[in-house]
Amino acid sequence: xxxxxxxxxxxxxxxxxxxxxxxxxxxxxxxxxxxxxxxxxxxxxxxxxxxxxxxxxxxxxxxxxxxxxxxxxxxxxxxxxxxxxxxxxxxxxxxxxxxxxxxxxxxxxxxxxxxxxxxxxxxxxxxxxxxxxxxxxxxxxxxxxxxxxxxxxxxxxxxxx
Amino acid sequence: xxxxxxxxxxxxxxxxxxxxxxxxxxxxxxxxxxxxxxxxxxxxxxxxxxxxxxxxxxxxxxxxxxxxxxxxxxxxxxxxxxxxxxxxxxxxxxxxxxxxxxxxxxxxxxxxxxxxxxxxxxxxxxxxxxxxxxxxxxxxxxxxxxxxxxxxxxxxxxxxx
Numbered sequence: 165x166x167x168x169x170x171x172x173x174x175x176x177x178x179x180x181x182x183x184x185x186x187x188x189x190x191x192x193x194x195x196x197x198x199x200x201x202x203x204x205x206x207x208x209x210x211x212x213x214x215x216x217x218x219x220x221x222x223x224x225x226x227x228x229x230x231x232x233x234x235x236x237x238x239x240x241x242x243x244x245x246x247x248x249x250x251x252x253x254x255x256x257x258x259x260x261x262x263x264x265x266x267x268x269x270x271x272x273x274x275x276x277x278x279x280x281x282x283x284x285x286x287x288x289x290x291x292x293x294x295x296x297x298x299x300x301x302x303x304x305x306x307x308x309x310x311x312x313x314x315x316x317x318x319x320x321x322x323x324x325x
Numbered sequence: 326x327x328x329x330x331x332x333x334x335x336x337x338x339x340x341x342x343x344x345x346x347x348x349x350x351x352x353x354x355x356x357x358x359x360x361x362x363x364x365x366x367x368x369x370x371x372x373x374x375x376x377x378x379x380x381x382x383x384x385x386x387x388x389x390x391x392x393x394x395x396x397x398x399x400x401x402x403x404x405x406x407x408x409x410x411x412x413x414x415x416x417x418x419x420x421x422x423x424x425x426x427x428x429x430x431x432x433x434x435x436x437x438x439x440x441x442x443x444x445x446x447x448x449x450x451x452x453x454x455x456x457x458x459x460x461x462x463x464x465x466x467x468x469x470x471x472x473x474x475x476x477x478x479x480x481x482x483x484x485x486x
Binding site: 181182183185187188189193194195196198200228229230231232234236237238239242243244246248250252275278282 | 342343344346348349350354355356357359361389390391392393395397398399400403404405407409411413436439443
């Protein structure tokens with residue numbers, strides 16, 4: 165695969181995986197949460213989060229967060245070679261009412277009417293997660309660092325476990 | 326559902342989900358990785374990790390780690406209510422050769438011959454992750470804290486986002 169193909173596989177995961185695992189520093193240890201999302205590596209990933217979620221504080225404080233997109237286990241030929249995309253992201257809070265409405269509309273296009281319910285809950289805030297760097301694992305010895313604008317620069321990694 | 330039923334659902338996720346997301350404090354931010362596992366809440370989760378993996382250092386130093394077990398997205402009726410089990414674990418390094426062999430054998434029983442290959446690689450180390458506490462999410466308003474021996478004590482949570 166050439167670099168464009170590898171980038172395309174990463175975008176394919178963003179399109180096919182509906183929820184990401186978010187890892188944040190919760191002060192007293194690591195918080196891991198789950199966030200359905202939409203968007204792209206180029207434009208960022210759009211999410212909404214309850215203020216009650218453990219990861220909310222890092223998002224609201226614009227602190228860097230780690231995100232992991234995993235293909236479903238049932239789709240893996242070999243669980244040790246599970247396809248995955250790790251992203252280091254900078255959160256942007258979408259405070260403007262039009263931005264918030266746009267985020268809910270984009271998520272509704274992917275996930276349906278549940279978003280109308282969540283949009284009515286005042287404790288849900290919208291964010292855009294800008295992908296600063298990534299690591300794509302496609303199997304044994306197939307790990308790639310993704311860098312630059314839209315994560316289009318691909319660097320093969322060695323020794324990724 | 327009574328407490329025993331809820332505990333049974335958590336054990337059911339441990340039995341059906343083949344890989345966990347591990348979150349560790351990597352010094353300069355959060356590291357998120359993926360580890361196939363076997364075991365139980367009672368006896369701990371058995372994993373093997375390459376020394377080259379970002380999460381290896383926390384495991385080898387017996388530092389607490391966060392683990393997230395997610396049902397496959399394709400199995401979710403509602404992605405925002407994705408079933409998941411968050412565990413806070415204490416890693417135990419299985420240094421003894423018989424313990425290491427036992428860990429690879431247990432994983433081979435779940436995942437097959439790939440473990441023979443990994444067992445032959447000197448940079449793979451075995452660990453048991455002892456679950457100290459947990460949080461089980463089964464849907465909107467259905468979040469439960471799991472505590473005590475084997476995480477058999479169940480406490481309904483309010484306001485988990």
